[in-house]
Amino acid sequence: MSKDTVGILALQGDFEMHRQMFSRLDVRTMLVRIPDDLNHVDRLVIPGGESSTMNLLMKRYNMMQPVIKFASDRPVWGTCAGLILLAAKIDDPQIQPLGLIDISASRNAYGRQIESFVAEGILRLDGNERAYEMVFIRAPKILSASDSVETLGWYENEITMAKQGRVLVTAFHPELTDDLTIHEYYLGV
Numbered sequence: 001m002s003k004d005t006v007g008i009l010a011l012q013g014d015f016e017m018h019r020q021m022f023s024r025l026d027v028r029t030m031l032v033r034i035p036d037d038l039n040h041v042d043r044l045v046i047p048g049g050e051s052s053t054m055n056l057l058m059k060r061y062n063m064m065q066p067v068i069k070f071a072s073d074r075p076v077w078g079t080c081a082g083l084i085l086l087a088a089k090i091d092d093p094q095i096q097p098l099g100l101i102d103i104s105a106s107r108n109a110y111g112r113q114i115e116s117f118v119a120e121g122i123l124r125l126d127g128n129e130r131a132y133e134m135v136f137i138r139a140p141k142i143l144s145a146s147d148s149v150e151t152l153g154w155y156e157n158e159i160t161m162a163k164q165g166r167v168l169v170t171a172f173h174p175e176l177t178d179d180l181t182i183h184e185y186y187l188g189v
């Protein structure tokens with residue numbers, strides 16, 4: 001198992017569920033709230049939640065620049081609201097994203113009617129396609145991704161998982177399933 005300590009940004013959102021997934025994999029985690037916490041972790045997960053609130057709290061706790069610096073040599077994974085914060089471009093001017101992955105995304109893009117749902121998507125993590133159950137909660141859509149972004153998952157025709165270098169994003173919530181596939185994959189990024 002990985003000897004890394006995975007930091008989980010714990011300013012707001014569903015950080016606890018990520019923590020439980022990593023502990024099922026016997027991987028140590030630490031909740032990250034202030035810049036100094038980043039000195040004690042090897043990886044960072046930005047969980048789902050409310051991206052506008054998380055963005056506000058990150059600014060208040062002076063976390064924006066430290067996270068950008070952290071990502072220059074350590075792997076960062078954002079789920080849902082985390083994807084929104086990691087993106088280069090967001091359709092909501094209220095959000096000032098970190099710009100760590102060259103995608104543009106749209107917040108709450110599935111609309112109010114079907115804001116939360118579980119659906120079978122497709123993953124291609126190792127060259128082979130497989131079905132995977134994706135949990136979406138007021139999920140963002142990835143509108144575009146540059147050529148340097150690797151696409152790894154889809155639901156219908158939308159990209160739902162992507163990676164650029166050591167920055168990984170998922171529009172869905174693997175921490176709300178029993179399936180450890182994506183957490184394991186992230187440990188290899």
Ligand code: GLN
Nearest residue numbers: 048049050051080081138
């Ligand atoms: N809709 C939320 C946002 O825009 C994200 C939802 C989530 O993380 N589950 O911040």
